[in-house]
Amino acid sequence: MRAGLLSFVVILLSGVLVACSTSATDTVVLAAGTASAAPQASPSVAPSTVASTAPGAVTGQSTEGLDPQLLGGLAVEVRTRSTFKPRTHVTWPLFGLATVDHAISGHVQRSRHDFRKSYAGTGKKGVAQGPELNLGWRLVGASPNAVGIAIDTVIFAGGTTTESSRSFWFDPATGHLLPATSTEAQAAAASPTLVAPTSPSTTPPRVRQPRRSQVNCAKVKCVALTFDDGPGPDTERLLSYLRKGKVRATFFMLGQQVKAYPKVAKDVARAGHEIGVHTWDHQDLTRLSKADVAAELGDTVRIIGKDTGVTPTLLRPPYGATNARVEAAAARAHLAVALWDVDTLDWKTRSTQATIASALHDTRRGSIVLIHDIHATSVAAVPAIIRGLRHRGYRFVTVSQLLGHPKPGKKYFRRG
Numbered sequence: 101m102r103a104g105l106l107s108f109v110v111i112l113l114s115g116v117l118v119a120c121s122t123s124a125t126d127t128v129v130l131a132a133g134t135a136s137a138a139p140q141a142s143p144s145v146a147p148s149t150v151a152s153t154a155p156g157a158v159t160g161q162s163t164e165g166l167d168p169q170l171l172g173g174l175a176v177e178v179r180t181r182s183t184f185k186p187r188t189h190v191t192w193p194l195f196g197l198a199t200v201d202h203a204i205s206g207h208v209q210r211s212r213h214d215f216r217k218s219y220a221g222t223g224k225k226g227v228a229q230g231p232e233l234n235l236g237w238r239l240v241g242a243s244p245n246a247v248g249i250a251i252d253t254v255i256f257a258g259g260t261t262t263e264s265s266r267s268f269w270f271d272p273a274t275g276h277l278l279p280a281t282s283t284e285a286q287a288a289a290a291s292p293t294l295v296a297p298t299s300p301s302t303t304p305p306r307v308r309q310p311r312r313s314q315v316n317c318a319k320v321k322c323v324a325l326t327f328d329d330g331p332g333p334d335t336e337r338l339l340s341y342l343r344k345g346k347v348r349a350t351f352f353m354l355g356q357q358v359k360a361y362p363k364v365a366k367d368v369a370r371a372g373h374e375i376g377v378h379t380w381d382h383q384d385l386t387r388l389s390k391a392d393v394a395a396e397l398g399d400t401v402r403i404i405g406k407d408t409g410v411t412p413t414l415l416r417p418p419y420g421a422t423n424a425r426v427e428a429a430a431a432r433a434h435l436a437v438a439l440w441d442v443d444t445l446d447w448k449t450r451s452t453q454a455t456i457a458s459a460l461h462d463t464r465r466g467s468i469v470l471i472h473d474i475h476a477t478s479v480a481a482v483p484a485i486i487r488g489l490r491h492r493g494y495r496f497v498t499v500s501q502l503l504g505h506p507k508p509g510k511k512y513f514r515r516g
């Protein structure tokens with residue numbers, strides 16, 4: 101199971117903040133400026149930058165960075181390395197930009213190496229005060245023209261705390277490093293804005309679309325399993341169950357969840373499942389203005405397209421709440437309205453057994469089954485649902501496969 105990247109980042113950042121909050125030292129910028137990949141002659145923690153303090157002192161300076169969500173369209177992968185002896189916890193971001201990643205990774209590796217060298221053999225086995233390296237990162241500038249990352253190093257050793265920091269600036273569109281003194285970097289630090297994908301070469305990733313079914317639902321017993329409200333932290337586990345069961349399903353995603361878990365959304369598409377729209381933030385569409393409904397659908401279609409390469413053709417309105425106005429908006433957005441006929445009530449019971457029982461008991465030929473992949477109890481029910489329905493002769497298809505060619509703006513509860 102893989103947690104969504106952004107929340108993962110937030111967790112890591114808050115972890116760093118906790119670690120930093122025990123000291124009152126100022127952050128010392130070792131090498132602001134052009135982050136060249138040239139090897140450093142001196143260790144990362146030069147004596148002149150060492151600032152020591154008694155442990156337990158109250159922090160006087162916030163080390164909080166900008167909201168990582170400002171990275172917006174920029175893909176970020178967080179790497180973490182931990183060792184127990186000596187204690188090291190190191191986390192750093194990668195952006196898929198060769199020069200940038202090389203510079204940041206190089207700095208991180210040198211910091212680890214220097215720490216190990218400097219403190220080799222110090223600290224007795226099993227003693228809590230053994231030396232510790234904590235290296236984290238934060239976003240210090242964001243704009244379509246410049247992104248700034250600070251790598252913060254905190255070393256606890258011999259009762260003192262040593263902090264240092266180094267910043268790396270780059271152009272997210274070209275992947276070139278920038279001097280911290282550049283106009284772009286200073287503007288991105290002074291008034292941060294969302295890093296939108298700026299390069300025209302940002303084409304959506306190509307993914308395998310759900311294949312045309314070999315299954316003829318007019319002749320065999322078909323069922324469509326559907327999963328709402330994700331993607332979330334349990335979605336990868338669900339994908340592994342579906343893969344093992346050779347089952348294609350349909351995921352009705354929220355735009356805001358895709359934003360938080362873009363990689364998971366992409367994995368869903370790559371596995372060949374169908375992706376439909378469940379709006380951006382799960383509002384009852386019948387209560388919104390025409391313009392707001394259009395935005396709820398349009399924004400979600402766009403982020404699904406951007407992050408998964410899939411163009412959705414189905415809308416599942418939150419709560420199943422729909423009316424003529426919602427259906428007209430769906431038609432304009434080229435989306436058929438896909439409801440359900442089997443509600444497992446998994447969100448209510450939060451019971452794996454009850455979810456299995458409902459899915460097996462209520463499913464009929466041509467059913468659309470509603471489950472939520474944001475609940476671990478629901479995801480846990482899926483292997484038994486697959487086994488049980490297969491045993492009863494069902495074939496698993498996506499909603500579009502089940503319905504044939506669903507018509508935009510038209511409402512469907514099941515096949516037939």
Ligand SMILES: [Zn+2]
Pocket residue numbers: 328329378382418419
């Ligand atoms: Zn929902």
